[in-house]
Amino acid sequence: MLVNIARTAWLWGLGEFWGAGGGVTCVWGSGLGAGAMACLLGGVVGLLFVMSDAFVQAVGVHKTYRLGETQVRALRGVDLSLHKGEFTALVGASGSGKSTLLNLLGCLDEPDQGRILFEGRDVAHLNDEQRSETRNLNIGFIFQSFNLVPVLDVFENVELPLLLHKGLAAKDRRDRVEQALSDVGLGEYKRHLPDKLSGGQRQRVAVARALVTQPLLVLADEPTANLDSETAGRLIDLMVDLNQKRKVTFLFSTHDEKLMVRVARIVRIRDGVISATETA
């Protein structure tokens, strides 16, 4: 009986998600006893993973940077699940590990230990091409300093990630860029170069660029840090609006306490570990 439950659970949830179940290897034919219990444990966790609707997970993630002779332990065993449609703030002081966690969840970097699971797939198993495709199709990035390409106008900057979509017709691409710019209120600025825009406008271009591929997840690393409080407020309004209307999942890092009242879920990180999770 136990074995059958474990098998069902494994087939349902574990599959590629087995790592989410604590990394237990389930070997068929291991018989009853310890092997069956291990399968059961993995299967139950895998099943919970499926049922929880978490599509991005950090599981026991460690990351250490080496700065010359010094080793900086940026993350020390972080577990975090992101659910579809969530609007989550990652809060912590400078150096707490926020950006490192965002980079790992965004498939920009690899953990030293632990796993990053994106829709159940361990990104460590992806090659550069596959990881690039995952980023391009599923993840939008908003950077603190906007990171727009200065020689490209607003339209072209937003269009950039779509240029990699081989099957997308030019007209559809244009329509999607127009829509993304319209969503962020920059339809009239599409032929402006970034250096002709204000900081807030540039960040809205970055938001449009992040959204134009219709990603599952948008990661924003301190998106309001370079903006005054009024502009920052408007940007947060925009992100909240997109989250509510489009059900886009947002995870952004900030240490601006004033922004946190707008957020449904706050994950606090301190010294490389998640210290608290608060839900509004």
Next chain:
Amino acid sequence: MERAFAVALRNLRRNKRRNLATVAAVALGFAGLIVIGGYGNRVEHFLRTNAVYLQHSGHVTVYEKQGLFLSAAEPLKKQLGPAAQEAILGWAKQDGRVEFAARYLRGVGLAGNGCGTYPTMLLGVEPWALARARQHREVNKWSHEIAAPLRGKWLDELPAVNRPAMVAGGLAKLLEKPRVYEEAVGLPPAPQVLHCDGKERTQELAQDANVQLAGINYDGSLSALDTEMVGTYHPSETLGEDGFMMTTLGTLQELYATDRVTYIGLYLKSPLDAHAVAQDMTRALSDKGLQVDALPFDDEDSKPYYVGTMAFLGAVAGFMTGLVVLVLALTVLGAMTLTILERTRELGTLRALGFPRQALIGLVVREAVVLSALGLVLGTVLGVSGCFAVNAAGIRFAPPGVPGTIQLILVPAGWICAIQAAVVLPCLCFAAWLVVRAQAKRNIVDLLTAQTG
């Protein structure tokens, strides 16, 4: 990636001064290559035209087997007899690649003026073949300066003259013959017995254009005859300036009392066919039991000067091309290194947006392609203009191995430019690839957090 070239072109606007400097460097380097290529092209055509038409060898020179080396020592065995001549000319006539074929007799002898004699290399030509060779469009295009006689006329232009001869300019001076046949007509005849030791010698020798030829004919007896110097010429080889004479084939055969010829020159419609024609002819004649040596114009034994000079020029041009390409590649390497360092964070952004390494490399290499292509186009314009300017300046120089001076003419050829561009462009792109490849391998977070860019 779609529109990658448009993005690349746009990126080049970033640092206009640096990119302009890079384009200018590529342009100047490539212009230099075009000038080198133009010089090489001109020299090759000049030397080939000389070797083929003005040295009367044809594109393929057909000897009796081993005749190249032994025809003078064993003329009865190693020169082409009437049957062989007929077979060779017959084969040439039916082959569509052959424009015309002509017979030539080489020999040695003494040229005399009545007071003294000088050792001479002799060439007997068929006047019609001389006319066709010296008036050939290739000669008119590439070697017309040395195809004209120094004085007088070519022997084919005065068919009425008995035993006409062309004497090399230096030999004519040695013979103290300042007047050619037509200039001497009407002058009082020189005395039967010349005053060779008297003060009248110079005047008496100059009163006619008569040059006596003496030689050992093929049966071993001494033979001599009179010729009329209808013109003087550059024998197109410096060493021949003081000892070359050309007369009709009939005159020389009369001197040596033979109906043999040393070789038959095959003049082809295209020089590219020389090797094939030589092989085909050798095989065809061999089938008929006739053993010949058919030597193409680039055979080292037959035309050592042409082959040696071209090999030397090729080595020099290759070395200079390599040097220029290396400098250009380093220039592009430097420029692209700076460009990429400045854009480190941007490269990180592109990676974050989903550009794989290869796409990123492709994007930057396309910039190098655009940059290099602009340089090559500008360099082509500069190089061709430079060639025109040099040609218009009318600079004259004395090429080694060729008597007299010729104008320095640079003739860039489209196919040479294309080959040069085909060498340069990949090298420059490789330089850019080297730079961006290293950067694209870096961790994306490192790119995004780099201090530069």
